[in-house]
Amino acid sequence: MRCFLAILGLALCLGCSRDRSGKKAAEEPVPDLRLVLVTDLKGYLEPCGCTSNPLGGIDRLAAQVGTLRDGKSPVVLLVAGDTFFDTSQLAPARVDQAKRNAKTLAAILDRLEVDAVLPGSTDRAQPPAFLRELSRGTGFAWLVMNGDTELLRISAGDLRLAVIGVREGTSSETLAAAVGTAQAETDLTIVLVDGSRRDANRVGAIDGVDFVVQGGLDEDAPAPPHRVGRAWALHAGRQGQGLTVVDLYRQKRGEPFVDRSEWSRRARVEQLARRIEDLASRIAGWEQAGDVNRADLDAQRARLAELERERQLLDAPAVEADSNSFFARWIELPKKAPRDEGVAKLMRKHDKAVNEANRVAFANLKPLPLGPDEVAYVGSEACSACHQQAYAWWRNHAHGLAYLTLQQRNKEYNLDCVSCHVTGYEQPGGSTVTHNLDGALVNVGCESCHGPGAAHTKNPEVPVVRDTPESTCVTCHNEEHSDLFDYEAYRKTLVVPGHGLPPLER
Numbered sequence: 001m002r003c004f005l006a007i008l009g010l011a012l013c014l015g016c017s018r019d020r021s022g023k024k025a026a027e028e029p030v031p032d033l034r035l036v037l038v039t040d041l042k043g044y045l046e047p048c049g050c051t052s053n054p055l056g057g058i059d060r061l062a063a064q065v066g067t068l069r070d071g072k073s074p075v076v077l078l079v080a081g082d083t084f085f086d087t088s089q090l091a092p093a094r095v096d097q098a099k100r101n102a103k104t105l106a107a108i109l110d111r112l113e114v115d116a117v118l119p120g121s122t123d124r125a126q127p128p129a130f131l132r133e134l135s136r137g138t139g140f141a142w143l144v145m146n147g148d149t150e151l152l153r154i155s156a157g158d159l160r161l162a163v164i165g166v167r168e169g170t171s172s173e174t175l176a177a178a179v180g181t182a183q184a185e186t187d188l189t190i191v192l193v194d195g196s197r198r199d200a201n202r203v204g205a206i207d208g209v210d211f212v213v214q215g216g217l218d219e220d221a222p223a224p225p226h227r228v229g230r231a232w233a234l235h236a237g238r239q240g241q242g243l244t245v246v247d248l249y250r251q252k253r254g255e256p257f258v259d260r261s262e263w264s265r266r267a268r269v270e271q272l273a274r275r276i277e278d279l280a281s282r283i284a285g286w287e288q289a290g291d292v293n294r295a296d297l298d299a300q301r302a303r304l305a306e307l308e309r310e311r312q313l314l315d316a317p318a319v320e321a322d323s324n325s326f327f328a329r330w331i332e333l334p335k336k337a338p339r340d341e342g343v344a345k346l347m348r349k350h351d352k353a354v355n356e357a358n359r360v361a362f363a364n365l366k367p368l369p370l371g372p373d374e375v376a377y378v379g380s381e382a383c384s385a386c387h388q389q390a391y392a393w394w395r396n397h398a399h400g401l402a403y404l405t406l407q408q409r410n411k412e413y414n415l416d417c418v419s420c421h422v423t424g425y426e427q428p429g430g431s432t433v434t435h436n437l438d439g440a441l442v443n444v445g446c447e448s449c450h451g452p453g454a455a456h457t458k459n460p461e462v463p464v465v466r467d468t469p470e471s472t473c474v475t476c477h478n479e480e481h482s483d484l485f486d487y488e489a490y491r492k493t494l495v496v497p498g499h500g501l502p503p504l505e506r
């Protein structure tokens with residue numbers, strides 16, 4: 001039996017080195033170039049960790065880049081779009097933290113040996129003096145900090161690359177001139193764009209462009225490569241949730257590239273399958289109704305057969321060994337993806353530094369004063385004397401541990417985090433990043449849902465909010481931080497014996 005399994009295993013294993021046609025595939029040839037792309041990073045060192053499947057983390061991205069630099073093909077690492085900043089308009093109180101974040105990110109990108117960055121509009125909106133300071137410490141090219149276009153020449157293995165950065169809204173004439181200039185002594189032309197799909201389309205329409213790397217889309221998962229003119233547009237999602245890798249095989253200069261990615265093939269198969277299913281069901285409907293004329297019905301049947309043939313063709317391997325081709329794939333970075341320990345260390349150091357800097361900088365940031373009819377917050381402890389059971393339940397509920405979640409990560413003074421993990425944040429008589437009634441307002445306390453309780457605590461006849469409306473929950477449970485939030489389902493889990501239900505008998 002064991003022997004049989006071994007043979008089966010061997011057969012399965014041989015199976016993996018065969019392509020779909022059943023021929024044994026030759027040893028996978030080494031790509032002439034490996035492009036690694038990151039778009040719209042938006043200053044994300046890591047995801048907040050609030051959602052059900054957090055993606056990203058620059059330490060995971062770094063580990064992946066390390067794996068991709070396998071020593072076989074030359075690697076060119078390009079970054080485009082909003083990179084160091086999430087927003088163009090920083091509130092004054094946030095400037096310091098955002099700058100520290102940008103510096104840490106720039107240092108890490110440098111360590112990853114990024115070749116070039118085309119900063120996006122959020123980056124360019126920052127004061128020029130700061131951008132100069134930020135770029136001075138880095139070894140990579142910052143494209144188009146002035147003007148409309150900028151050309152960077154990179155040699156990678158046997159290939160001479162022209163990497164052109166283009167600013168949003170640049171005219172087609174200027175673009176064409178820039179691409180034209182780059183053509184001499186160039187084997188491959190890659191244009192980095194920050195802008196809309198239309199901007200990418202305009203670039204792709206220009207003769208001589210092979211690839212357009214699209215920044216500025218601000219979309220989660222990227223679509224597979226798509227044609228723009230003779231070129232291919234590539235995109236790598238946002239916030240460092242993953243990266244796009246393109247392995248290139250270049251046979252002839254100036255010839256267009258063929259996309260041989262499984263990623264693209266699967267997307268086309270899925271799209272065709274949907275169209276086939278849709279048409280087949282419509283034909284069935286017409287056949288049943290019997291009121292469509294024969295010729296029209298035949299025409300639709302022929303179209304269906306054509307689509308099915310198309311799908312079969314997609315199943316056959318299109319080996320065009322003598323043409324320029326590429327394989328693109330998207331590598332997502334889930335929680336379980338390996339991390340680069342060195343980079344993770346820098347991130348932890350950064351978190352501690354930000355925490356400490358904010359603790360000091362905002363030491364005197366007092367809560368807003370109470371207006372005439374407003375009631376102060378008192379903290380959950382103050383409710384415990386009269387609502388023991390509710391308090392005991394809450395203490396061990398996620399809401400009662402929300403601040404610990406931040407403390408464990410050195411983020412309790414982080415301006416990106418604190419607002420939803422404490423009570424009464426920036427409310428009159430509530431809390432600030434540093435002031436929380438000596439800890440009484442940390443965690444998502446009773447008053448986050450029942451409203452400020454000073455008056456009720458003194459005199460229980462003064463009412464508080466009994467049932468919490470959805471609008472209160474979603475100030476924290478928004479789409480970005482609570483992807484699975486469903487008011488009814490979530491609320492039900494809060495209504496337990498001692499809190500909304502009669503206490504259990506002893």
Ligand code: HEC
Nearest residue numbers: 378382383385386446447450453456457460463464465466
């Ligand atoms: C001194 C005792 C006392 C304290 C302290 C106290 N409560 Fe109450 N609370 C009561 C009493 C008594 C009631 C009325 C019970 C009833 O009507 O069933 C009540 C009722 C409530 C209700 C239900 C309101 C309603 O309309 O049915 C909520 C919610 C509530 N308290 C929340 C809180 C919160 C939050 C705190 C802390 C900020 C708090 N209580 C502090 C005594 C107290």
Ligand code: HEC
Nearest residue numbers: 398399401402405420421444448468472473476490491493
């Ligand atoms: C002030 C912000 C805030 C408000 C308001 C708020 N929550 Fe939460 N909620 C949180 C945070 C933060 C967590 C996660 C805490 C942790 O684990 O560190 C959480 C966790 C939860 C969880 C636990 C989820 C799990 O996977 O275990 C439930 C359930 C929940 N909230 C329901 C609600 C409901 C229902 C409301 C409205 C009635 C509400 N919350 C209002 C911030 C809030």
Ligand code: HEC
Nearest residue numbers: 048049050405411416417420475476477481482483484485
């Ligand atoms: C807009 C409000 C909001 C902000 C800002 C926010 N969080 Fe959260 N966080 C939540 C909510 C709501 C949950 C619970 C989500 C759920 O279970 O559906 C949560 C859950 C979490 C969890 C999961 C806890 C667990 O035990 O599963 C972690 C970790 C976390 N947050 C960390 C952070 C960090 C770090 C930041 C800052 C980078 C941050 N949060 C900023 C609202 C927020």
Ligand code: HEC
Nearest residue numbers: 380383387390391394445446449466467468498499500501
């Ligand atoms: C995330 C929101 C949330 C938090 C935090 C929360 N509650 Fe509630 N509370 C509710 C909801 C929802 C109900 C159900 C109301 C209903 O069914 O009418 C409720 C019901 C109650 C009631 C009235 C029902 C009863 O059992 O008599 C009291 C009292 C109460 N909560 C006290 C507290 C206290 C005290 C705390 C803190 C230790 C607390 N709650 C924390 C949302 C919350």
